[in-house]
Amino acid sequence: DTAVSQTPKYLVTQMGNDKSIKCEQNLGHDTMYWYKQDSKKFLKIMFSYNNKELIINETVPNRFSPKSPDKAHLNLHINSLELGDSAVYFCASSRRGDGETQYFGPGTRLLVL
Amino acid sequence: AQSVTQPDIHITVSEGASLELRCNYSYGATPYLFWYVQSPGQGLQLLLKYFSGDTLVQGIKGFEAEFKRSQSSFNLRKPSVHWSDAAEYFCAVGRGGGADGLTFGKGTHLIIQP
Numbered sequence: 001d002t003a004v005s006q007t008p009k010y011l012v013t014q015m016g017n018d019k020s021i022k023c024e025q026n027l028g029h030d031t032m033y034w035y036k037q038d039s040k041k042f043l044k045i046m047f048s049y050n051n052k053e054l055i056i057n058e059t060v061p062n063r064f065s066p067k068s069p070d071k072a073h074l075n076l077h078i079n080s081l082e083l084g085d086s087a088v089y090f091c092a093s094s095r096r097g098d099g100e101t102q103y104f105g106p107g108t109r110l111l112v113l
Numbered sequence: 114a115q116s117v118t119q120p121d122i123h124i125t126v127s128e129g130a131s132l133e134l135r136c137n138y139s140y141g142a143t144p145y146l147f148w149y150v151q152s153p154g155q156g157l158q159l160l161l162k163y164f165s166g167d168t169l170v171q172g173i174k175g176f177e178a179e180f181k182r183s184q185s186s187f188n189l190r191k192p193s194v195h196w197s198d199a200a201e202y203f204c205a206v207g208r209g210g211g212a213d214g215l216t217f218g219k220g221t222h223l224i225i226q227p
Contacts, residue, residue, distance in 0.1 A: 004156075031212040041151075041201055045214040055212040090156060092214075099145040099164045100207040102215055104157040
């Protein structure tokens with residue numbers, strides 16, 4: 001059983017398109033996150049959600065819109081994709097009382113052409 | 114604001130040799146500290162974490178790390194590396210509790226020589 005899963009694993013698309021990435025966790029955690037890993041492998045938090053409520057929005061362009069339909073799911077929709085959006089996007093989850101220990105999904109590799 | 118510095122971008126170690134990866138952090142209070150490993154094309158796997166208590170923490174795959182408050186360091190060690198340890202290693206610090214997530218260092222790329 002995969003603890004944190006993401007779909008799709010790979011996404012290749014043209015500039016200007018709109019795309020979505022889905023994330024699901026079966027760990028029973030109440031907080032979920034999106035991180036972006038750039039071409040130099042630097043990881044930076046984008047968003048966090050706790051019980052479907054947005055907590056952190058780290059100066060991400062408003063073309064990025066997270067949505068959490070329930071505690072187990074956090075999706076990321078990206079409008080008007082740009083070349084600079086090419087990166088690996090990781091979903092993660094954590095449990096209250098566990099010191100923000102993040103459990104990561106396998107990542108979605110986005111390439112914008 | 115928190116920050117994490119991993120001073121070594123690349124480290125090359127011979128198989129069977131010992132390993133130490135350096136991590137320095139900046140944080141006002143007692144930090145939550147983590148080491149993650151990322152194999153090529155994979156996600157991030159938690160190696161170990163420090164919240165409080167014993168400053169020497171044991172992790173998976175034979176790794177350990179030592180928290181030194183006076184040096185603001187949390188270095189990762191392994192007594193004898195295996196070829197399968199070749200990967201990217203990330204040190205991270207909790208951003209403040211709750212749902213704030215982690216601040217990561219830029220990573221250290223570990224190369225294992227036969």
